[in-house]
Amino acid sequence: MSAKVNAALPLEYQTEQNRMNILGFWVFLGAEIVLFATLFGVYGVLDERYAGGPTQKDIFIVKDVMIQTFLLLTSSFTMGISIFEMRRSNMKGMLMWLVFTLLLGGGFLFMEIREFMHYVHEGAAMQTSAFLSSFFVLLGTHGLHVTIGIGWAILLIIQILQRGLTPVTARKAFIFGLYWHFLDVVWIFIFTFVYLQGLVM
Amino acid sequence: MGIKWDEFFVTGDPLIFASQIGIALTLVGALAGITYFKKWNYLWSEWFTTVDHKKIGIMYILLGVVMFLRGGIDGLMMKGQTAVPENDFLNAQHYNEVFTTHGVIMILFVAMPLLIGLMNFVIPLQIGARDVAFPQLNALSFWLTVSGAALFNISFIIGGSPDAGWTSYFPLAGKEFSPGIGNNFYAVALQIAGAGTLMTGINFVVTVLKMRTKGMTLMKMPMFTWTSFITSIIIVASFPIFTVALALMTFDRTFGTHFFTISGGGMDMLWANLFWLWGHPEVYIVVLPAFGMLSDIISTFARKTLYGYKSMVISIVMISVLSMLVWVHHFFTMGNSAGVNSFFSITTMAIAIPTGVKVFNWLFTMRKGRIKFTTAMFWALAFVPNFVIGGVTGVMLAMAAADYQYHNTLFLVAHFHYVLIPGVVFPIFAGLYFWWPKMFGYMLNEKIGKWHFWLFVVGFNVTFMPMFFLGLDGAVRRAYTYSAETGFGPLMMISAVGSVILAAGFAALVYNIYWSARNADRNIGNDPWDARTLEWATATPVQHYNFASLPEVTKLDAFWHMKKNDQLQPLTEDEIEEIHLPSNTWIPIYMGVVFGISGFLLVFEWTIAAGIAALGILAGLAFRSFDYDEGFHVHKDEIFETESNWRKGANKGVKNHVS
Numbered sequence: 001m002s003a004k005v006n007a008a009l010p011l012e013y014q015t016e017q018n019r020m021n022i023l024g025f026w027v028f029l030g031a032e033i034v035l036f037a038t039l040f041g042v043y044g045v046l047d048e049r050y051a052g053g054p055t056q057k058d059i060f061i062v063k064d065v066m067i068q069t070f071l072l073l074t075s076s077f078t079m080g081i082s083i084f085e086m087r088r089s090n091m092k093g094m095l096m097w098l099v100f101t102l103l104l105g106g107g108f109l110f111m112e113i114r115e116f117m118h119y120v121h122e123g124a125a126m127q128t129s130a131f132l133s134s135f136f137v138l139l140g141t142h143g144l145h146v147t148i149g150i151g152w153a154i155l156l157i158i159q160i161l162q163r164g165l166t167p168v169t170a171r172k173a174f175i176f177g178l179y180w181h182f183l184d185v186v187w188i189f190i191f192t193f194v195y196l197q198g199l200v201m
Numbered sequence: 202m203g204i205k206w207d208e209f210f211v212t213g214d215p216l217i218f219a220s221q222i223g224i225a226l227t228l229v230g231a232l233a234g235i236t237y238f239k240k241w242n243y244l245w246s247e248w249f250t251t252v253d254h255k256k257i258g259i260m261y262i263l264l265g266v267v268m269f270l271r272g273g274i275d276g277l278m279m280k281g282q283t284a285v286p287e288n289d290f291l292n293a294q295h296y297n298e299v300f301t302t303h304g305v306i307m308i309l310f311v312a313m314p315l316l317i318g319l320m321n322f323v324i325p326l327q328i329g330a331r332d333v334a335f336p337q338l339n340a341l342s343f344w345l346t347v348s349g350a351a352l353f354n355i356s357f358i359i360g361g362s363p364d365a366g367w368t369s370y371f372p373l374a375g376k377e378f379s380p381g382i383g384n385n386f387y388a389v390a391l392q393i394a395g396a397g398t399l400m401t402g403i404n405f406v407v408t409v410l411k412m413r414t415k416g417m418t419l420m421k422m423p424m425f426t427w428t429s430f431i432t433s434i435i436i437v438a439s440f441p442i443f444t445v446a447l448a449l450m451t452f453d454r455t456f457g458t459h460f461f462t463i464s465g466g467g468m469d470m471l472w473a474n475l476f477w478l479w480g481h482p483e484v485y486i487v488v489l490p491a492f493g494m495l496s497d498i499i500s501t502f503a504r505k506t507l508y509g510y511k512s513m514v515i516s517i518v519m520i521s522v523l524s525m526l527v528w529v530h531h532f533f534t535m536g537n538s539a540g541v542n543s544f545f546s547i548t549t550m551a552i553a554i555p556t557g558v559k560v561f562n563w564l565f566t567m568r569k570g571r572i573k574f575t576t577a578m579f580w581a582l583a584f585v586p587n588f589v590i591g592g593v594t595g596v597m598l599a600m601a602a603a604d605y606q607y608h609n610t611l612f613l614v615a616h617f618h619y620v621l622i623p624g625v626v627f628p629i630f631a632g633l634y635f636w637w638p639k640m641f642g643y644m645l646n647e648k649i650g651k652w653h654f655w656l657f658v659v660g661f662n663v664t665f666m667p668m669f670f671l672g673l674d675g676a677v678r679r680a681y682t683y684s685a686e687t688g689f690g691p692l693m694m695i696s697a698v699g700s701v702i703l704a705a706g707f708a709a710l711v712y713n714i715y716w717s718a719r720n721a722d723r724n725i726g727n728d729p730w731d732a733r734t735l736e737w738a739t740a741t742p743v744q745h746y747n748f749a750s751l752p753e754v755t756k757l758d759a760f761w762h763m764k765k766n767d768q769l770q771p772l773t774e775d776e777i778e779e780i781h782l783p784s785n786t787w788i789p790i791y792m793g794v795v796f797g798i799s800g801f802l803l804v805f806e807w808t809i810a811a812g813i814a815a816l817g818i819l820a821g822l823a824f825r826s827f828d829y830d831e832g833f834h835v836h837k838d839e840i841f842e843t844e845s846n847w848r849k850g851a852n853k854g855v856k857n858h859v860s
Contacts, residue, residue: 130467
């Protein structure tokens with residue numbers, strides 16, 4: 001932990017410890033990529049093993065999926081603006097866009113939970129078939145990440161309100177931004193390889 | 202769902218009943234002892250809450266040694282059972298449990314903690330740093346490992362041990378064929394420990410990339426640092442696969458999903474693939490740091506720079522890439538096409554190439570060296586021929602067609618013990634003898650060390666060499682007994698006798714630690730081996746801030762060149778600056794406890810209670826998020842005093858320990 005500050009860099013990169021934390025988080029995202037790649041692999045193996053239960057075409061609702069996608073992709077955009085405002089040292093703007101991000105993320109989560117409940121209601125539960133097991137666990141893992149992200153960002157907002165923009169809070173916000181964009185990328189893969197592919201199978 | 206209370210404690214077996222009483226008495230005794238000697242405060246503030254990489258390393262090593270005892274007793278029990286035909290010392294179920302826990306414990310709670318412990322202690326010192334990149338995370342890694350180990354170990358007195366082999370293949374490990382909760386212990390305990398290991402991997406990747414001292418380019422790093430770095434990358438690339446596999450196992454067993462089941466469209470081979478996609482790289486995770494330690498030890502005691510440094514680095518990178526491409530060789534016989542088997546046969550044999558390069562590099566390092574026959578060097582010397590036996594039999598097993606003969610026999614068991622014991626355990630012993638003075642300020646006794654060495658190496662060979670022949674004669678692994686007509690009896694008996702010699706060797710190590718702690722010379726200087734790397738440039742035992750001023754490096758074997766070229770400058774008072782260090786924290790040990798409680802409840806499938814306990818985990822994360830502790834500064838006067846003390850005393854009246 002070096003206290004040396006290099007003021008020429010953006011706030012979140014100014015201390016050595018911050019630079020290490022950001023690199024460490026990138027390495028963590030590498031591990032997350034392996035984690036999701038494994039779940040996608042499992043889904044790819046099991047996605048036609050219906051065991052007499054419903055298929056993708058029977059349960060997917062295109063409109064709802066499009067709304068979820070729209071909400072999450074937009075939230076990634078607002079997250080980007082939030083970090084942009086942070087770089088401009090505009091704390092108010094930063095927090096405003098961060099709150100937008102969370103609202104959009106919350107909306108996504110609401111839609112996803114509703115979707116899951118709808119499926120279970122239709123008789124398509126996690127225990128029904130291998131396809132549905134892998135579907136629920138893949139999407140559930142993503143949804144859990146979004147949930148944790150929302151809780152994390154709320155703690156972050158409190159800290160920024162308490163302390164203002166310091167190298168530490170800026171680094172935390174930046175790392176949260178990386179995490180949030182990553183979830184968006186994962187969703188693009190889910191949208192493509194689960195929903196779109198499922199509809200043409 | 203849920204487990205009945207009358208199944209809570211394992212009952213009915215006198216051996217287990219005796220251990221339950223033994224464990225209860227030991228626990229009560231330990232707690233009473235600590236209270237009586239008023240050591241709680243010391244333990245809490247010096248060890249339980251520490252973030253110092255050196256202390257965390259030592260705690261990892263302690264965990265590894267204790268688990269070695271447990272795993273070793275499992276091994277002895279198996280050898281006792283199979284020593285004579287039709288033995289009834291253990292019944293089939295008990296034997297299943299014993300070989301399962303033996304495998305899991307030896308790999309995940311012995312090899313890993315011992316290696317990660319040595320990495321923790323040595324790597325920051327070797328790269329001239331004051332700690333790892335994320336000291337609190339490091340403590341969290343350790344306490345999660347402890348939590349997982351504790352959870353796994355209580356399984357044999359509470360609830361029942363896992364019994365489906367350390368590989369836990371489905372469908373055997375599923376609810377249908379293993380209805381008890383033993384395999385839940387496997388899934389949950391390894392999940393917790395695995396999370397800790399993943400964090401260690403991330404921590405060391407960043408530490409090595411970002412915290413090397415001035416002048417230490419990647420190609421000037423000591424070999425142990427190199428191998429630990431590559432190992433950390435493999436950890437990051439492979440442990441998430443295990444995380445997923447174990448999570449899916451938990452889902453199948455506890456929540457009724459169909460990933461690996463036979464009904465519902467599940468696919469049991471999916472487990473085998475996921476398990477070995479992690480499991481094979483895991484072998485290299487344990488063997489690579491061991492190779493690195495050997496490289497440093499051999500070059501120290503051959504008193505030469507490592508031969509072929511660059512080819513060594515290229516080899517470990519190649520091994521790490523190949524490690525991800527060979528997993529199917531663990532199930533050649535399980536219905537793959539000939540094309541698939543051929544591909545994995547070839548990748549497997551290809552691993553022999555970089556490994557062979559390394560073996561020759563070690564031999565050429567020793568060639569024309571003035572070898573000092575210390576105990577550490579003994580282990581390194583014994584490693585080469587023994588490991589080559591493991592390697593050559595590995596190439597035999599790599600031939601898919603021939604593997605149909607060897608598969609699932611004791612030949613395979615002998616092979617991987619010849620890889621893992623000379624390839625991991627010998628180097629760990631070498632590393633312990635080598636770095637022990639750095640850790641504790643005294644050396645392990647060389648004479649008892651030689652006893653340890655000879656008993657262990659002879660015992661090892663007597664135990665496992667007969668198993669090659671038993672395997673070729675058709676003795677299958679994991680069979681709890683055999684009939685006299687098979688003719689396995691005599692070799693099995695020899696093997697059992699060997700295991701007792703092996704155990705005596707381990708006992709000699711324990712006695713050596715005890716004897717040396719009491720009697721060994723404390724006046725050994727900071728560099729008792731006349732060594733080559735930076736960890737020997739600072740005090741022994743190492744002061745908590747590691748280096749008063751960070752060393753500057755111009756060459757490989759930096760410390761050696763400093764000594765030869767008289768570049769070791771005395772430290773002057775005006776060079777000393779305040780040193781910033783992180784504060785202790787209670788959060789990691791708290792996280793270990795809540796993970797343990799939550800995991801325990803999940804094992805018993807009390808999911809609601811487990812969920813409530815998991816709120817404690819979230820609370821811990823929140824505490825950490827709001828923790829803005831800035832650490833503290835070590836004052837100049839304190840540094841000056843510490844430094845002058847050890848530098849003044851250094852080398853005064855110190856015997857040369859290696860001549």
